[in-house]
Amino acid sequence: MARTAVITGVTGQDGSYLAELLLGKGYTVHGLMRRSSSFNTERIDHIYEDPHTPDRRLVLHHADLSDGVALVNLLRDVRPDEVYNLGAQSHVRVSFDAPLYTGDVTGLGALRLLEAVRASGVETRLYQASSSEMFGSTPPPQNETTPFHPRSPYGCAKVMAYWATVNYREAYGMHAVNGILFNHESPRRGETFVTRKITRAVARIQAGLQEHLYLGNLDAVRDWGYAPEYVEAMWRMLQRDEPDDYVVATGVAATVRDFLDAAFGTVGLDWERYVRHDPKYERPTEVDALIGDASKAERLLDWSPKVHYDELARIMVEADIRQLEAELSGRHVRVDR
Numbered sequence: 001m002a003r004t005a006v007i008t009g010v011t012g013q014d015g016s017y018l019a020e021l022l023l024g025k026g027y028t029v030h031g032l033m034r035r036s037s038s039f040n041t042e043r044i045d046h047i048y049e050d051p052h053t054p055d056r057r058l059v060l061h062h063a064d065l066s067d068g069v070a071l072v073n074l075l076r077d078v079r080p081d082e083v084y085n086l087g088a089q090s091h092v093r094v095s096f097d098a099p100l101y102t103g104d105v106t107g108l109g110a111l112r113l114l115e116a117v118r119a120s121g122v123e124t125r126l127y128q129a130s131s132s133e134m135f136g137s138t139p140p141p142q143n144e145t146t147p148f149h150p151r152s153p154y155g156c157a158k159v160m161a162y163w164a165t166v167n168y169r170e171a172y173g174m175h176a177v178n179g180i181l182f183n184h185e186s187p188r189r190g191e192t193f194v195t196r197k198i199t200r201a202v203a204r205i206q207a208g209l210q211e212h213l214y215l216g217n218l219d220a221v222r223d224w225g226y227a228p229e230y231v232e233a234m235w236r237m238l239q240r241d242e243p244d245d246y247v248v249a250t251g252v253a254a255t256v257r258d259f260l261d262a263a264f265g266t267v268g269l270d271w272e273r274y275v276r277h278d279p280k281y282e283r284p285t286e287v288d289a290l291i292g293d294a295s296k297a298e299r300l301l302d303w304s305p306k307v308h309y310d311e312l313a314r315i316m317v318e319a320d321i322r323q324l325e326a327e328l329s330g331r332h333v334r335v336d337r
């Protein structure tokens, strides 16, 4: 029997890769997108199907994680086998400027979705996009038993959503899992996250269109993986008979400086000539070091990462150069082609 999945945040980086993965596996995918006054579907335009296409397998719905009743109605109509909650205000720095909004969408939004599963009476499996940001100031390596100490409104909201997911599993026997994913990037990464900000700048500096790149803290350590590999881990979590929580990471540590080296090095430039400091990009409380131990996912999901930060930097720089060249020649190009 063909399976049906709901993805919140289908227009985001992970939502777009997950939709592709599930369509490739024969699923019908219902993607939830929020209403916007301008188009926000660039990452999924290549898999978009016209509503008049018979038997289409990608169906888009307007819905917002702040609207619990809409979530109930949607689940009742679609009756999915699997629900992936990827929707969030996902930017850590922005969460200091919009803490209540972040708490509402990223934290309470997950709870609304859990309640919507209960209220709709639908038997479904649910994936919650939890984050390594929950570990905050707890030193690495971090795994499923590491205590949380969040350092941002975003991290606090994700901790709330994490525990709500565990609670609904324990209280109602719901098949709900947390994927605790460390940073993962791609050519579809939002332009204001540090990796994409750097790789776009490399393309523009090399083309003579930008002189400087303004950044905040260059000493932060992150464990950067490749998003298409991480959505595969999400799917594998929901295929297990027993619901559980898993860390997904590469285990390889790199500083922002290391990523700068790799990205500028791809085109033979020295980043120190171009990068300038702007305290505006620092956070009131920083997460100094995130390095994951994904041995549980490797053992139980048979999942392991192949792309590490240096190859990731090269993939992203090359994609940004191609995209810039296409823009300059007046051609439209997909974000990752």
Ligand code: NAP
Residues within 6 Å of the ligand: 008, 009, 010, 011, 012, 013, 014, 015, 032, 033, 034, 036, 040, 063, 064, 065, 066, 085, 086, 087, 088, 089, 090, 091, 105, 129, 130, 131, 132, 180, 181, 182, 183, 184, 185, 190
């Ligand atoms: P992303 O690119 O920022 O995508 C977030 C998605 O959520 C977008 O589709 C966005 O819609 C949607 N959204 C925002 N506010 C919403 C609302 N009020 N109602 C419904 N949808 C809303 O994030 P991502 O990198 O794909 O990450 C996916 C999920 O994993 C997020 O929950 C994130 O917090 C979590 N996570 C990410 C990472 C990472 O390194 N990427 C690591 C751990 C956890 P628009 O397109 O309209 O903005």
Ligand code: G4F
Residues within 6 Å of the ligand: 090, 091, 092, 093, 130, 131, 132, 133, 181, 182, 183, 184, 192, 193, 194, 195, 197, 214, 215, 216, 217, 218, 220, 221, 222, 256, 281, 282, 283, 286, 287, 290
């Ligand atoms: O790319 P970032 O903004 O990602 P951050 O804060 O680690 O959060 C991302 O990963 C989390 C998983 O751990 C996700 F849950 C979350 O949704 C998001 O996807 O910043 C990475 C590091 C930080 O230490 C930041 O202080 O880069 C540092 N940084 C230095 N200059 C900068 C900049 N970050 C940004 N965004 N912009 C800068 O100019």
